[in-house]
Amino acid sequence: MTFTETVRLSYVLATPEVTGAGVTAYRAPLERSFRRLADLGYDGAELMMKRPAENSVEEVLRLCDRHGLVVPVLCTGEVYGEDGLSFIDPDESVRVAARERMKEFITFAAPLKAAVNIGRLRGRFCPEVPESVARYWAEDAFREAADHAGDLGVTIVLEPIAPTIHDFITTTAAGVETVRRIGHPHFQLMLDVAHIAHAGEVPAEAVRCAGKHLKHVHITEPDRGAPGTGDFDFARLVAELKAVGYDGFLSAELSQQPDQETAVEQTARVMLPLMKGDER
Numbered sequence: 001m002t003f004t005e006t007v008r009l010s011y012v013l014a015t016p017e018v019t020g021a022g023v024t025a026y027r028a029p030l031e032r033s034f035r036r037l038a039d040l041g042y043d044g045a046e047l048m049m050k051r052p053a054e055n056s057v058e059e060v061l062r063l064c065d066r067h068g069l070v071v072p073v074l075c076t077g078e079v080y081g082e083d084g085l086s087f088i089d090p091d092e093s094v095r096v097a098a099r100e101r102m103k104e105f106i107t108f109a110a111p112l113k114a115a116v117n118i119g120r121l122r123g124r125f126c127p128e129v130p131e132s133v134a135r136y137w138a139e140d141a142f143r144e145a146a147d148h149a150g151d152l153g154v155t156i157v158l159e160p161i162a163p164t165i166h167d168f169i170t171t172t173a174a175g176v177e178t179v180r181r182i183g184h185p186h187f188q189l190m191l192d193v194a195h196i197a198h199a200g201e202v203p204a205e206a207v208r209c210a211g212k213h214l215k216h217v218h219i220t221e222p223d224r225g226a227p228g229t230g231d232f233d234f235a236r237l238v239a240e241l242k243a244v245g246y247d248g249f250l251s252a253e254l255s256q257q258p259d260q261e262t263a264v265e266q267t268a269r270v271m272l273p274l275m276k277g278d279e280r
Helices: 030-040 057-067 077-081 092-112 131-152 172-182 193-198 203-213 234-243 260-275
Strands: 008-014 044-048 073-075 115-118 156-158 187-192 214-219 249-252
Touching: 008 030, 008 260, 030 044, 030 057, 030 260, 044 057, 044 249, 057 092, 073 092, 092 115, 092 131, 115 131, 115 214, 131 156, 131 172, 131 187, 156 172, 172 187, 172 203, 187 193, 187 203, 193 203, 193 214, 203 214, 203 234, 214 234, 234 260, 249 260
Parallel strands: 008 044, 008 249, 044 073, 073 115, 115 156, 156 187, 187 214, 214 249
Antiparallel strands: none
């Protein structure tokens, strides 16, 4: 099987309960969003969710079947961004709520055969909690999530977040180290082009560092613009992913500038020829 037969393109869509300003996802009723992606030639729709219980997995499955799309990943960032839940909050009730919300995501993901990401949901360090304690809480939550995910055939994908934005698991190497320490087959790694760039990493080296643990990739220009609006070398990224045998999705998480219709069209126009091996 060739690289172009296995690596597919998806775009991040927000589900209706995600309401924050500046969300890095396409927003429209899901029927229209899925139809839009299918019409443009996308293969998948990554879902940025906040409260899975407020959505219908049966409806998402119906949309996937109708439009020939796959949901590769459920993105949990707005659980932290909008609801303020995290695995290392000093308030125990918040930590418990974060773990329970993660279980809801995993349960929702199972019939979709989707993975679930952990990015901002892991939380940020705070002065009142020693870093060693916060790391213990986080890794205990990671293990619990991985165990629950494994029972349901779901994979958790940990996302390193650049030190310009976050303070915990900020590089690819730190992500790999964490994945190896957790040591669970259902706990793996994802990368995001913007975080790679802002961490000062060389994309090719980050991809090689992630290696066999790499299960998902967010594509974007470093400023969260659509591919082709900046100088990032997406052709080189595709080639490096091919070299390590990556067979997942390239999923666009963008700022939706100048507007979401332009961004989703631009991404398809730039990325689909690269993924088909036609750079003309």
